[in-house]
Amino acid sequence: MESALMQITALRVTPIAFRDPPLLNAAGIHEPYALRSIIEVEAGGFTGLGESYGDAPVLAALQEAAPDLVGLSIYDLNGLHDRLASALARLPTAQAGAELAPGSQPSRLLGNCFSAFEVALLDLQAKVAGVPLHELLGGALRREVPFSAYLFFKYARHIEPEEAPDAWGEAITPEGIVAQARRMIHLHGFGSIKLKAGTLPPDIEVASIEALSRAFPGLPLRIDPNGAWAMDTALKAAEKLGPLIEYYEDPVAGHDDMAELHRKTGLPLATNMIVIDFPGFKESVAKNSVQIVLSDHHYWGGLRATQNLAAMCDTFGLGLSMHSNSHLGISLMAMTHLAATTRNLTYACDTHYPWVEEDDEVIAGGKIPITGGCVRITDMPGIGVELDRQRLARAHAMFKRITIRTRDDLGQMQKYDKAFTEKKPRY
Numbered sequence: 001m002e003s004a005l006m007q008i009t010a011l012r013v014t015p016i017a018f019r020d021p022p023l024l025n026a027a028g029i030h031e032p033y034a035l036r037s038i039i040e041v042e043a044g045g046f047t048g049l050g051e052s053y054g055d056a057p058v059l060a061a062l063q064e065a066a067p068d069l070v071g072l073s074i075y076d077l078n079g080l081h082d083r084l085a086s087a088l089a090r091l092p093t094a095q096a097g098a099e100l101a102p103g104s105q106p107s108r109l110l111g112n113c114f115s116a117f118e119v120a121l122l123d124l125q126a127k128v129a130g131v132p133l134h135e136l137l138g139g140a141l142r143r144e145v146p147f148s149a150y151l152f153f154k155y156a157r158h159i160e161p162e163e164a165p166d167a168w169g170e171a172i173t174p175e176g177i178v179a180q181a182r183r184m185i186h187l188h189g190f191g192s193i194k195l196k197a198g199t200l201p202p203d204i205e206v207a208s209i210e211a212l213s214r215a216f217p218g219l220p221l222r223i224d225p226n227g228a229w230a231m232d233t234a235l236k237a238a239e240k241l242g243p244l245i246e247y248y249e250d251p252v253a254g255h256d257d258m259a260e261l262h263r264k265t266g267l268p269l270a271t272n273m274i275v276i277d278f279p280g281f282k283e284s285v286a287k288n289s290v291q292i293v294l295s296d297h298h299y300w301g302g303l304r305a306t307q308n309l310a311a312m313c314d315t316f317g318l319g320l321s322m323h324s325n326s327h328l329g330i331s332l333m334a335m336t337h338l339a340a341t342t343r344n345l346t347y348a349c350d351t352h353y354p355w356v357e358e359d360d361e362v363i364a365g366g367k368i369p370i371t372g373g374c375v376r377i378t379d380m381p382g383i384g385v386e387l388d389r390q391r392l393a394r395a396h397a398m399f400k401r402i403t404i405r406t407r408d409d410l411g412q413m414q415k416y417d418k419a420f421t422e423k424k425p426r427y
């Protein structure tokens with residue numbers, strides 16, 4: 001009965017851009033701006049919020065589908081799926097998406113769009129019920145969700161002379177990485193560290209983990225070369241890394257090499273690259289290629305699909321952690337509510353949020369605090385955040401001002417080094 005009254009009356013998909021530092025990774029380097037879409041869904045005087053990728057193929061899909069969702073009950077998530085599937089079928093075949101932003105890959109479009117709108121609908125459902133999102137997701141098991149300090153090798157400034165340097169400075173040596181970790185831990189109190197690798201020569205990256213373990217004795221450490229290392233390199237690195245890391249994330253590419261590396265080293269291997277859907281999960285179980293899956297509701301098809309993933313990990317004895325791309329506070333709070341309600345999510349989650357500038361956040365009150373290494377859930381209805389319209393307008397204006405429309409870490413790196421290619425393994 002109530003459901004008939006709670007039909008979607010309006011939707012908005014607003015593309016935004018925010019500043020991003022020159023962070024190095026296996027694909028190249030971050031451009032000066034990251035893109036996101038902010039989703040607003042209205043029904044019964046309430047507004048539900050979502051946040052997703054802002055790359056052109058995803059944006060086009062979200063904007064194509066949005067009008068079709070008017071009139072849908074906010075509780076009808078199967079209906080959401082079906083209407084999205086029909087809307088996306090109208091789109092021309094999408095171009096390639098960014099490799100390190102799996103949600104922007106064409107094959108992931110439906111799950112990605114579903115997730116974007118599902119979060120907004122669940123926020124709306126919870127607001128209508130007057131309960132926090134964590135209650136809708138099954139109840140909070142923890143009020144504070146731990147995140148890890150996500151470190152990157154980086155340059156002091158972008159190559160574009162008009163872009164101002166950030167406050168983090170250069171980090172291209174083990175000493176630079178330790179200094180970056182000190183600053184991040186000082187600001188946010190993180191109790192574990194992840195190092196993005198696959199970019200500088202592996203000796204420097206391994207030495208950086210060794211330096212971190214000396215500087216922060218006892219803190220859990222992870223390293224993530226994004227599949228850029230050859231088997232020999234990963235095996236050699238494992239001799240030094242083995243005693244120091246809690247898991248080894250995507251050191252090599254593909255199920256077969258990951259399985260071989262695990263057989264030879266016994267180290268727990270994690271991934272956000274080879275298990276990004278259930279067929280990939282099935283292959284990993286058959287080959288024992290992965291021991292810890294990094295979930296990410298943005299490309300796993302939403303919050304409820306990620307709960308299914310958690311149940312699968314539990315069933316097959318795999319660990320569960322959480323992946324992140326560059327994002328703002330709506331995503332951070334959706335991730336936090338999900339993690340707070342997921343029993344077997346026992347590793348600190350990843351987040352790029354410390355790299356976001358305060359002025360670039362679009363939610364009321366500015367950036368969400370990360371203190372003691374944790375984000376806290378609240379009992380405010382829904383996700384617990386609202387948009388600040390001025391901030392949103394500013395971020396949208398930034399999107400309109402820049403020319404970046406799809407993440408291109410490779411192209412950005414080629415501005416520094418024309419000979420840089422996407423060759424993998426790189427080392």
Ligand code: GKR
Binds near residue numbers: 324326
């Ligand atoms: O932002 O450079 C980056 C990361 O490399 C990101 O794109 C990855 O998706 O964080 C990610 C990861 O864990 O692989």
Ligand code: MG
Binds near residue numbers: 249271323
């Ligand atoms: Mg990763």
